[in-house]
Amino acid sequence: MIDYAKNIQAFYERDDYKALAGQSGATAVEASFKDLTYIPRKTKPLPGMMAGTMLQEFALQPAQPTALYLHIPFCNLRCSYCNFYRNPFEAEQVEEYVQALLAELDFLQQQGVFAKQRPEAVFFGGGTPSVLNPAQISALLNKIHSAASLADNCEVTFESSIYDLSADKLDACIAGGVNRFSFGVQAFDTHLRRSLGRLNAKEEVTGKLEEAAAKGVKVIIDLIYGLNGQTQAMLLNDIGTALACGVSGMDLYKLQILPKSPLGQAIAKGNIKYEYNDRMLAEMFVAADALLAEQGAKALSCCHWAMREDERSGYNTLVKSGANIITCGAACGGHMGMYNYMKTMERSDYVKKATSGQYAVMGMGKHNENYLLLEKLSGQCDAGKLDFALLKQYSDADWESLLAPLLEQWELLDLLYAVDGKYYFTAKGKYYYRQMDRVLLTAAECALYGKPGLMEQAGQKMMGIMKNMK
Template sequence: MTLIPDLSLTGRKSDQPMVSAFSRKETAHMQVMGAPVMPDDQQGLWHQLTQVQPRASQGARLAYLHIPFCQTKCSYCAFYQNRTSDEKVANYLDALLSELAMTSQQPGLIDTPFDGIYIGGGTPSDLSPSQIALLGNAIHRYLPLRTDAELTFEARFHGFDKDRFTACLDAGFNRFSLGVQSFDTELRQRLGRIDDEITVRRELDRMCNQDQAVIVTDLIYGLPGQTLDHWQRDLDILAESGVGGADLYQLILLPESQLGRSVNKGKVPAPPGLEEKAAMFAAGRKTLKRHHFNRLSVSHFGRDSRERNRYNHLSKAGADLVPFGCGAGGL
């Protein structure tokens, strides 16, 4: 009997595997598996799940809290849900805090402390300073935390001013995930990002120079119109900044996204090919290594021991992940 390997998983043998192992990028996110839970069954199932002790991944436990609002929609994004409005955000936050309070006394939640909390979206930094304080207080009140718990707050540069940043620090957040995508103003505008390079670099330096939390950013390679020179410049700016961690993501060009439609209609340049993207990733790995970043996962790099990437590492290792809020995912 001869076993024929599944090349979609193993890739083709080659002297240049980064270029020829796979013909194209298939997917980057887990597909939706399972079936929807009907409204009449939701409360009973949630009560049942919150009675269960963590699975045996060293007893690790995480929580994800979702803020499903954005001021604008980025042209490549698949996560946009609702446009930010003061009234909707206030009503949603009230409901989220109530959800935390109602579930906080369930044995499955209070018996084991949480190793990591992630506030994602959407754009959590659209919350006001007072709302950030309310959210932080609720987390500390209702969710038991380990003494070295990682509390990550996701933000965009636009609108994430000194007052909001300070409110996050005062609320106990010790890690910030900020989407850069590219420092290049023209590329950023093509992606629907608001701030230009000067603003992004100034704000990034401001937060890094305070040195009160780990600052993590991400860059995207394979953008329409992006060259290797563009990418190398982004890498150099990132490496010379004070960030503690970085993600290097390949663009997922969704055909039905605004950016995907623009590419298909020839309104913007086509994205780089597979060989060019392989060269970009290799340049990223080489540049960050030269600047003493350690590779912590396929796409994530940390500069020193403060950047643990605990939420992503533990969630992929099978830790319990408790979701809170509309659109939140859990395991």
């Protein structure tokens, strides 16, 4: 019998607990959190060569929530903030890669991966999937339909840049079953877009969004706040522009200054001075959240809003709830049953293995029995609503009582509020939800496993260093 209450005291007795739980900031929209890197405990590392075992076990499992992800690691343009640019567009390499994806889908079908699972969402991500030509798009979509039996009302999303998606590509996507397009707009202002490496002017962007929306499919856009030269008024105007274009949903992301990106390197060298502090960024987000609520948008998560009743952000919801994520392609990670895994990072290595009947996994981990509990808790945090009653099927612990000191502190900081036993994130809480998520998971693992020993602490520290090096 686990003594959860005794175990979690080790978390509340940490020397840095007050800093982790958050303190008042200088203004009403600010809070101060000590940075915390979260690395899951009790996951057993395994070599990639055990991918066959994972596939065999997964093929025998009963139907479960499942999504399919296809990674297209090519781009025609490099955005200044991007840390993930790996392969410039070269037609011959793209065709070779597409053939490998087709072979991999055949292989997964032969292994029985889709025998009992009906994907509820399919997601083409990247990179930039819209670098594919119409024939390649059609071939991949046709193969998906022949290899897997998709769920009724399956959400099929295709990520795209404005620059790459021509009318014939748009039509090929829709003919193949794509019902949702996700455009990385980031900003509408032409000058801001050019500073990011985006070539299309505002008028071209709005025209493309309206063209796609007129086809009857869902149109989702990403916007970034915290760009140099961007004012709060510009961000709010961008939201208004998006709504006028008839978008179905919107993601709002804070600019992440990644050290290996062109922007991160320029700031590190002193060539560019970043203009924003936490207060300014929080104020921008809170104002944006208020405008979206005023316009009738429904917050599906702390960073995604729906403008249509049928927009459900299915793929991201599945990812955040511990569903199976079957991945095709290089440099992407997934989850099957009790295993998570990472595919080989190198495109050429992936192509070689995929075309020779191998699932190109470079590393794996096996979860313990608490995996789904922790995923569900994290998913609730991502959604901005904590409902501990829903965790009872995964654990006999009283999580509301165990986490009460944290919840009380976050109410004092105006990060959340309680209604009938549920905890709803405020706009301020949505802004800080990532920090809150890491703290919740760290506290929950302490309740489950107790204080980590010296060997485990050393392993966690090493994993954190490796994670930050990526």
